[in-house]
Amino acid sequence: MAEKTISLKLKVWRQKDAKSEGGFEDYSLDSVSTDMSFLEMMDVLNDKLILEGKEPVNFDHDCREGICGMCSMVINGNPHGPQTATTTCQLHMRKFKDGDTIYIEPFRATAFPVVKDLVVDRSSFDRIQQAGGYISVNTGAAQDANAIPVPKPDADEAFEAATCIGCGACVASCKNASAMLFVSAKVSQYALLPQGQPERKDRAKKMLAKMEEEGFGACSNTGSCSAACPKEISLSTIARMNREIFK
Amino acid sequence: MKFSYLKSTIGKKQVMAVAGLLLAGFVLTHMLGNMLLFVGADMYNLYSYKLISNPLIYLAEAGLVAFFLSHIVMGIVLSIRNKSSRQKSYAVAASGEKKASWSSRFMIHQGMVIAVFVVLHLLTFKFADKQQTTVDGVVMDDLHQLVVDVFQSPVYVIGYVIAVGLLAFHLSHGVHSALSTLGFYSEEKKSKIECLSAIYGWVVGLGFMSQPIYVYLFY
């Protein structure tokens, strides 16, 4: 099959550092292969900028296979772009048309300050995890996994919650920049398993209090978080979290 | 870190959700009561007379004021917090599947219009001077005549229809949102709950709309 290429107009958010104002810069790219991923397209842009002696666009990425949660970006208003169940690194340029204008912005939230260009500081997620997203395990050899019975439906739901890669798209998409989907996924993953029981009474409360202290908003149940989630984590995890604070 | 229920966003939302659901129950019964307009003037007046001459009405009214105030206070406090959680907004709005519904994005705006409407509504119907009428030998307020007079004005009819239309949107998101806030929500029941919520909102909204339109056209 012959390779298809498209030309694009890019409006990319450039911001020198956390304190600078920042603004959009216009770039045009020709002959972008539709087989490229979005990040590869950004690589091509950066190669071009470097050749022109300009500062390349800073953006986060690591695994480029949809599992690490490092890539971010809001593409034409949508975190991780227009496709559902996808990270930016797994988004392909075939989703765009020749001549398209693409706005590329950082995830925006008070609790995710911009570090530079499209890179934001998501360490607030780490601090929420530290507040309660853990279990206590004794040292020594792990006991046989089958010694602890777990009902299959619970195991499945816990697993689904545990697929959260902590990318922050839920926050980026939420009109309130709420981290409820993230926090509730972490809470659910432990609440459903026997290993999570010792700290269960306080976990949701502690993580919620930390989430609020970090400056994330409240949940309005709009569902945009779940739609933007690359792992399609369900809104029902939020309902579980709402029950967990009574444990 | 100390956890305080009412200081937490979930606590505030749950207070708001309980108040919201009780208000939702109130608007449904209010709408159904108003349907007596289609039965006749005497029935309508008698219903209103029975309602306001029952001493329990003061308890019910105090409850309604409390639900309204707690709902509004929590709504405003949360909305201010939510606004400050994103200081810089996006240049482009979300689109397609990642875009949230209109009703869910504008809850506070619908709420503010509803609040203003409720005040005007009380001034127009509750605290207005009414003529007297006699039904089955009992003298009572002629609320029916007042309603008929007020809805001769197209401005009132249009204003009323817009306000209850916004209430329909508010409830079509609000009912399922409140259920989720209170923890009654699951992946399997999701579409059913959302569907029922929209039906609830529009039954209330369209029911309320039918009354002024009927009066305007047929009286």
Ligand code: HEM
């Ligand atoms: C008859 C009148 C009203 C009814 C039946 C009603 C009902 C509801 C319900 C059931 C909810 C869902 C609660 C939840 O998300 O947990 C809700 C949400 C909301 N209401 Fe009302 N409401 C009414 C009036 C108002 C007024 C007067 C205001 C404010 C001025 C208001 C502001 C809000 C806001 C801001 C939310 C969304 C909160 C969020 O973002 O999650 N409402 N309402």
Ligand code: FES
């Ligand atoms: S770079 Fe790892 S998920 Fe996208």
